[in-house]
Amino acid sequence: MDNNHHHHHQFQKMQSYMEALEEEKRKIQVFQRELPLCLELVNQAIETCRQQLSGTTTENMQGGQSQCSDQTSTDGPVLEEFIPIKRICSASDDEEEEEGDEQHSHKKSKSDGAADKKKSDWLRSAQLWNQTTPGPTLQQEATPRRVSVVEVTRNGGAFQPFLRENKIPVKTSTSHDSDRQNKNNQSLIELHSPVPVTATSSTADTTTANGNGNGTRKEEKEGQTQRKQRRCWSPELHRRFLQSLQQLGGPHVATPKQIRELMKVDGLTNDEVKSHLQKYRLHTRRPSPTQHGGNSQAPQFVVVGGIWVPPPEYATVAASTTTTASGEAARPSPSSAGVYAPLAIAAAPQQRNPSKDHSPSHSEGRGSHSAGDAHSKSPSTSSSTHTATSSPVD
DNA sequence: AAATGAATAT
DNA sequence: AATATTCATT
Numbered sequence: 001m002d003n004n005h006h007h008h009h010q011f012q013k014m015q016s017y018m019e020a021l022e023e024e025k026r027k028i029q030v031f032q033r034e035l036p037l038c039l040e041l042v043n044q045a046i047e048t049c050r051q052q053l054s055g056t057t058t059e060n061m062q063g064g065q066s067q068c069s070d071q072t073s074t075d076g077p078v079l080e081e082f083i084p085i086k087r088i089c090s091a092s093d094d095e096e097e098e099e100g101d102e103q104h105s106h107k108k109s110k111s112d113g114a115a116d117k118k119k120s121d122w123l124r125s126a127q128l129w130n131q132t133t134p135g136p137t138l139q140q141e142a143t144p145r146r147v148s149v150v151e152v153t154r155n156g157g158a159f160q161p162f163l164r165e166n167k168i169p170v171k172t173s174t175s176h177d178s179d180r181q182n183k184n185n186q187s188l189i190e191l192h193s194p195v196p197v198t199a200t201s202s203t204a205d206t207t208t209a210n211g212n213g214n215g216t217r218k219e220e221k222e223g224q225t226q227r228k229q230r231r232c233w234s235p236e237l238h239r240r241f242l243q244s245l246q247q248l249g250g251p252h253v254a255t256p257k258q259i260r261e262l263m264k265v266d267g268l269t270n271d272e273v274k275s276h277l278q279k280y281r282l283h284t285r286r287p288s289p290t291q292h293g294g295n296s297q298a299p300q301f302v303v304v305g306g307i308w309v310p311p312p313e314y315a316t317v318a319a320s321t322t323t324t325a326s327g328e329a330a331r332p333s334p335s336s337a338g339v340y341a342p343l344a345i346a347a348a349p350q351q352r353n354p355s356k357d358h359s360p361s362h363s364e365g366r367g368s369h370s371a372g373d374a375h376s377k378s379p380s381t382s383s384s385t386h387t388a389t390s391s392p393v394d
Numbered sequence: 395a396a397a398t399g400a401a402t403a404t
Numbered sequence: 405a406a407t408a409t410t411c412a413t414t
Binding site: 228230 | 405406408409
């Protein structure tokens with residue numbers, strides 16, 4: 001009766017294998033365009049597997065000869081060697097912090113060992129961040145492929161999902177959701193030649209090292225002041241940007257260099273950050289120039305202790321400000337909270353390495369954290385003897 | 395010289 | 405509108 005056991009064993013293995021394959025397929029499917037053959041292979045494997053499974057108990061099954069053109073002889077158990085069906089995915093990286101990004105609503109408790117799937121980690125490996133397929137004008141078209149999955153210095157995976165999605169005019173201020181929603185972007189990804197690569201042909205095998213240490217761009221030789229490739233601020237990049245921003249205490253005190261350093265994105269230059277910051281600052285200010293003039297009916301904000309707060313609750317704000325401001329400052333919202341507080345004013349220059357060390361302070365979701373621990377000082381002291389009242393005059 | 399912010403330029 | 409580049413200041 002050993003045979004029985006054996007078969008049984010085989011059977012189970014097969015099943016696991018199948019499952020693994022299926023999952024693999026699911027992953028790959030997203031990249032259909034880029035990895036058509038992969039998909040094909042997996043499909044074949046699955047097919048083969050299925051056949052074997054259906055082959056029932058009958059002794060050695062060897063139906064492998066039908067499809068897989070060159071399956072290397074018939075060894076039924078070819079599969080055995082393939083995969084250690086396991087999730088060894090030691091996702092040791094990932095340094096997401098704060099931001100209620102992940103929706104922990106995993107109710108998918110699949111019967112038993114189905115294991116949990118956390119896809120989305122796998123697609124972090126792509127680099128892609130530049131290049132927006134410029135016009136057919138000039139531009140150096142080099143580097144055919146070489147997608148180099150790099151990530152050498154984890155650039156945070158700033159990518160440009162090219163989901164077509166019509167941009168319905170329902171935008172309106174919005175960058176709000178778009179960021180969060182982007183998690184949706186299960187769609188395809190543009191893998192192309194992200195790295196500048198010294199045009200000029202040949203060799204160039206730069207292999208990773210994309211560090212661009214060389215004077216890739218710029219005039220290299222006099223004369224042509226080629227404009228730099230426009231850095232594309234993908235949501236990911238922007239996210240980093242915002243994060244750094246708040247660690248530094250708001251857009252008005254953060255300096256480009258600091259930001260750049262905090263962002264830890266290699267290849268990112270000061271100027272790029274500077275530029276972005278400038279835009280951000282502008283865009284963040286008085287976003288609604290529409291109808292200005294006499295709406296002095298209800299003062300939108302009041303200065304308390306040096307920070308702008310909405311009138312109705314500045315009693316409590318004092319402390320929550322940190323949370324609110326820093327948490328939301330990111331999202332300049334016209335009507336509600338377009339304020340950022342120069343936090344970091346009183347507190348020591350809290351500069352934590354984005355790598356570790358994170359006090360579990362706010363893991364808040366959307367709700368509200370109303371005063372948890374806050375009171376320290378009394379704002380009432382009319383802090384700025386003269387500051388108040390005088391609204392910023394332009 | 396290098397960093398920064400504002401003004402331009404594309 | 406979004407980036408890049410130039411300009412003036414420190």
